[in-house]
Amino acid sequence: MTQSYRNASRGFGLISTLILIALIAGAATAAFKLGPHYLQFWTVHSVMEDISRDPGTAAMGPQGVIQTLEKKLYIKDIRSISPNSFTIEKAQIGRELSVHYEVREHLFGNLDAVLTFNHTSLIP
Secondary structure, X not given: OOOOHHXXXXXXXXHHHHHHHHHHHHHHXXXXXXXXXXXXXXXXXXXXXXXXXXXXXXXXXXXXXXXXXXXXXXXXXXOOOOHHHEEEEXXXXXXXXXXXXXXXXXXXXXXXXXXXXXXXXXXX
């Protein structure tokens, strides 16, 4: 009993193609909507690391560190993060500069994404 050519050569059909297009479109939509928030966080991360490596930061008080951070974020065009998202706490070897914030992004329909960002830098 041999199979006919028609039964043996089943391929990617119309429904499979439409499902694949929908998956690709959903992934692209998520990437385009969520990507800028991750880029913004990486910028905040790098600014916090720059401040923690700056030797003059150790002599500043908490308000001075926050003001310096605000200025550098303003220069890098990051205006959507509140200064209240940043905290400075004492650590065993200096101080810890931390950021914690959430971003809610509408994707499509009734689907939203909530992104939570956290980072801590040590100021010696």
